[in-house]
Amino acid sequence: MGKATGFLDYSRVTPSEDGALERIEHWNEFAEKMDGEHLRQQAARCMDCGTPYCHAGRILSGMAAGCPLNNLIPEWNDLVFRGDWRNALDRLHKRNNFPEFTGRVCPAPCEGSCTGGLIGSPVTIKSLEKSIVDRGFEEGWIVPEPPLRRTGRKVAVIGSGPAGLACAAQLNKAGHTVTVYERADRIGGLLTYGIPNMKLEKKTVQRRVDLLEAEGIVFVTNTEVGRDIPVWQVRAHHDAIVLAGGATAARELTIEGRGLDGIHQAMDYLTASTKKMLSDSGSYADSGEKRTNDDGPAKQATRRTLDLNNGATNRERYSAFTAKKELSAAGRDVVVIGGGDTGTDCVATALRQGCRSVVQLEIMPEPPSARPADNPWPEYPRVKKTDYGQREAEAVQGQDPRRYMTSAKRFLSETGESVCGVQTVRIEWRSGPDGRPMPYEVPGSEEVFPAQLVLLALGFTGPEQLLLQQLELESDARSNVHTGGHGREWASRGEAAAWRARGATSFGASSAEAGGAGRGVTRLPFGASSSPAGLGGPGSSDPVAFLYATSAEGIFAAGDMRRGQSLVAWAIREGREAAREVDRYLTGGTGLH
Ligand code: FAD
The missing domain is CATH 1.10.1060.10 (Alpha-helical ferredoxin)
Structure with missing residues (x-):
């Protein structure tokens, strides 16, 4: 001080x-x-x-x-x-x-x-x-700092959001060879396709990605592990895997008229908007091709895999994007359903696209505008937040776009094809049969808001399940990847012992293919050069339990995929902590903080 x-x-x-x-x-x-x-x-x-x-x-x-x-x-x-x-x-x-x-x-x-x-x-x-x-x-103080030595261990990070990037950065710093797989065409997860440009400019994300590349991290884009490339293949080529795939399975709203045109999930809308913005600014190359900065001969096998898998899935994805490019609020009345941060980002985006009007529905009551006197301190205040999007809408429309304690009842259409409005109803919160607050409709409080575009921002139900099911991973009650306490059981299941018995045998693509092709997960040991130290290999005699370890040997999880939708800061923390555990698992100790 x-x-x-x-x-x-x-x-x-x-x-x-x-x-x-x-x-x-x-x-x-x-x-x-x-x-x-x-x-x-x-x-x-x-x-x-x-x-x-x-x-x-x-x-x-x-x-x-x-x-x-x-x-x-x-x-x-x-x-x-x-x-x-x-x-x-x-x-x-x-x-x-x-x-x-x-x-x-x-x-x-x-x-x-x-x-x-x-x-x-x-x-x-x-x-x-x-x-x-x-x-x-x-000032030019931030420059690439590649590690002075390489350990010879290889780690795959699946997902390039803040958790995956932080994890990759830390593991690379420890000298491991890191490949990050990303299903989108750009690196960054929700930093790129989620958080709009006015909150975080995409050139800021790209600048850091360029630094990480220069430090030696390999990025493979347009590649969804589990769909475009079999997960067992990734497993066979790496000594450990970190799952950092986020939690963006969107919550649905199954009310009358949901199938009408013009009703979209917020994430589809925000992604299309950012792609359009990048495309208009000339910084978006929509080739649909897989891109990797991996030029070294050591990665040829991975590249071959990518070439082999350059099939229909990506083309389908890109034609879907071309259609979504037209997904714009310009000249339309917009109703955003959901009063959280994602909804706010939709409001701000719709205003920038030139919408005619925007309303944001929130089922919960309006929070107090000041912290109650009896609120214990210190605590992050749970008070009404008028965020940037609402301030902008207020400036344009003369009133707060939010309607509290209001629920969408049905979507309306004149043509039977496209949405033209949302019928809403006021909600009252009263104690239900079990004493917990329940929403009740207020009779006669129905209202209709015109809408040619409706955006669903109702939150997320957890991670997408395809990859997790292929790996047969345990989930928690909220369908996030379950971690914690695993590691010892990897050893007791005999996987580490099997590993050691195979000694220095390297599980290249061919042996893994023989055991795993077409069968999803196989409990094969990893295709590395020697036994993982955390499971009794060099540098450690006792198997240890890891907080970020999943139920499958050598597979860790971090970020939203593990803790559910959260914050960028938590994702970075989780990526860093998972990297420490992977380092310990691979080498028996760690110098990472
Ligand atoms: P993500 O950022 O979700 O990244 C996961 C990545 O994994 C994605 O790119 C996905 O394509 C990829 N992936 C998934 N499966 C596979 C696979 N099988 N193969 C290859 N790749 C795969 N937080 C804040 O702190 N501040 C904010 O202002 C803020 N705004 C937000 C706005 C929106 C609209 C949303 C939805 C979230 C916001 N958040 C914000 C939350 C924050 O962005 C997330 O908590 C954070 O990005 C989570 O990081 P992550 O790395 O775990 O996952």
């Missing part, structure tokens, strides 16, 4: 933003940069309190509070105050591989937990984080 009276001397100031009417004319980020002196003052507000809840990352009253990444917040705040930006960047990168993502999109539970919030307003941690990493890029 450089300035003992910083919190008294300076008020909280956040970066100013372009006006709502101005920014809906473009797709770019709209927060302005703060100058150095203002940032210094904001950093000086951090009092390095004895119990810095901001970086604690824990569960409180059932909710996550503090930074999931345990960012060293007081340390880098102090370094910014002292003008030592270079070291601030190093301290920031110590716990977070991608602060340029979290500095833009994280809802900042750190600020909700800042001690300063007790008596005033919290430190502007999020904008300081963004400023440090942006400066790092501007």
Whole structure:
């Protein structure tokens, strides 16, 4: 803490933003940069309190509070105050591989937990984080740092969202050879196709992907493991697999008229919008071809697999995209069903596409606008949040687009083909037979909203199941991949012993094919050069239990696929922690943090 009276001397100031009417004319980020002196003052507000809840990352009253990444917040705040930006960047990168993502999109539970919030307003941690990493890029301090040595171990990461990327970055740092498989045409998961460009510009994602490539990570796009390439084949070529496929199976709304044209899942709409935006800006090459940066002869087998699998599935996917390119709100009345963040992103996107009107339905009651006096502190405040999309809609339409305690009852059509409106009904929440609150329709409260485009943003039911079923993995009650405590049982099932018995035999594609072709999962040991150390190989005598291990040997899971839809910061944390376990599994120890 450089300035003992910083919190008294300076008020909280956040970066100013372009006006709502101005920014809906473009797709770019709209927060302005703060100058150095203002940032210094904001950093000086951090009092390095004895119990810095901001970086604690824990569960409180059932909710996550503090930074999931345990960012060293007081340390880098102090370094910014002292003008030592270079070291601030190093301290920031110590716990977070991608602060340029979290500095833009994280809802900042750190600020909700800042001690300063007790008596005033919290430190502007999020904008300081963004400023440090942006400066790092501007100054050229962030450069590829390939590992000094390679271990000879190979790991496949399935899914290239923040969890997969963080995991790959850490494993690569430890010297393992990492290949990331991604079914989309671009790397980034929801960072690319999900979070809209005005929240996180896609060039920011691409810049980090380029760095990871330069550090030696191999990216294979347009390849859905389990569909385009058999999972057993990936298994046979790698010593461990990390599943980081996200949790984007969308919740449905099965009411009358659901089959009409013009009703779409929010994720389809947001993805099509980003693809169109990238295509219009000339930075989207929609060739549909598999792309890999793998040029080394050691990866020829993988490349052959990819060539062999360059079949109909991808073409189908791309013709679907071509159709969806026309999926636009331009000139239409839009109803978004779902009042969460995904719904907000739909509202903001529809406004930028030039919709005629937009309404957002939310079945839950309107949250209080201020934290109740009896709310225990510190806690991330559960108060009404008027997010960027609602502010923009309010500026255009003169009122909040949200209708609380309102449910869609049926979709209407004049032609029998396309949707033309949504009939809604007001909801009352009363205790049901078991005493828990239940929604009841208010008789006579029906209303009709015109809509030629309806977007379903009702949340997600969990990960897509195809790959998980092929691997015969255990799921938890919410259909996420079950992990935790596995590892010992891998050994007791004899898989590690079988591994050792085979000694240095390498399971290349041919032996794996013999055992696995067409049968989905096979409990074959991995096709590596020696026994995994965590299961009794070199460097470790005892099998250990891993938190991120699935029920299948050598297969780990991280991010939304394991914990359900969450936040980018949690995904990065999970990717980092899973990487530590994989490193321990492969080498018997780890130097990763
Ligand atoms: P994802 O980001 O979902 O990535 C998984 C990737 O795996 C995908 O690219 C998918 O194509 C790929 N994949 C899946 N199966 C396979 C397979 N078999 N083979 C190959 N590839 C496969 N969080 C925030 O913190 N701030 C926000 O502002 C925010 N906004 C959001 C907006 C929207 C619309 C949504 C839906 C979510 C948002 N989130 C936000 C949540 C956040 O994006 C996720 O929690 C996070 O991206 C999860 O990371 P992940 O790596 O686990 O999975």
